[in-house]
Amino acid sequence: MPHATNQGDIGNMKVLSVISAICLVVLGSSWAAGQTARGNPREGQAVYEKNCLRCHGNKLDGNGPDSQDLIVRPANLQSLMSRSKTDWELLIAISNGVLFSPMHSFRGKLTDQQMLDVLSYIRTIAPLDVVS
Numbered sequence: 001m002p003h004a005t006n007q008g009d010i011g012n013m014k015v016l017s018v019i020s021a022i023c024l025v026v027l028g029s030s031w032a033a034g035q036t037a038r039g040n041p042r043e044g045q046a047v048y049e050k051n052c053l054r055c056h057g058n059k060l061d062g063n064g065p066d067s068q069d070l071i072v073r074p075a076n077l078q079s080l081m082s083r084s085k086t087d088w089e090l091l092i093a094i095s096n097g098v099l100f101s102p103m104h105s106f107r108g109k110l111t112d113q114q115m116l117d118v119l120s121y122i123r124t125i126a127p128l129d130v131v132s
Contacts, residue, residue, distance in 0.1 A: 039113065044121030047114050055102065060125050072101045077122055083129040090119055 048056075057064035060077035067074050075082050075098075082090075094115050097105035106115065 039116030039118070039120030041117070041121045041124040043114070044117035044119065044124075047110065047118045048121050051106065051110065052118065060122065070102045074102065078126045080129065083126050087119060087123070087128070090122065091115060094118065 053064055054066040055064045055070070055074040056062055056077055057067065057074075062074040062076040064074065075093075077083075085093075093103060094110075095105065095107045097103050110118070
């Protein structure tokens with residue numbers, strides 16, 4: 001014999017499903033909004049040229065003039081691995097540096113806006129690519 005369900009249980013399941021769907025939409029849209037860099041790419045280019053170019057290079061490929069002298073090579077910001085990182089991951093790397101690498105922290109050296117600007121410049125040249 002099939003198990004009879006209570007009408008109240010079905011109603012509760014529907015309400016839970018609707019609430020879950022709303023939460024997914026809200027969280028998904030928050031994540032998408034967080035992926036949009038809110039910096040100025042022109043300002044970011046100036047910050048990049050002053051602070052990043054010597055290691056990461058003109059083409060953001062990790063072949064800057066100082067990169068040859070480093071034991072650990074700078075990140076190729078054009079690579080799929082770098083382009084698949086979220087804006088948040090890149091901002092954390094810019095702000096805090098990368099452990100066991102020559103990428104040092106820029107917290108206290110750059111303002112939050114300058115970090116957003118350089119991220120915006122990087123994303124202009126090497127856009128986010130999570131699909132590939």
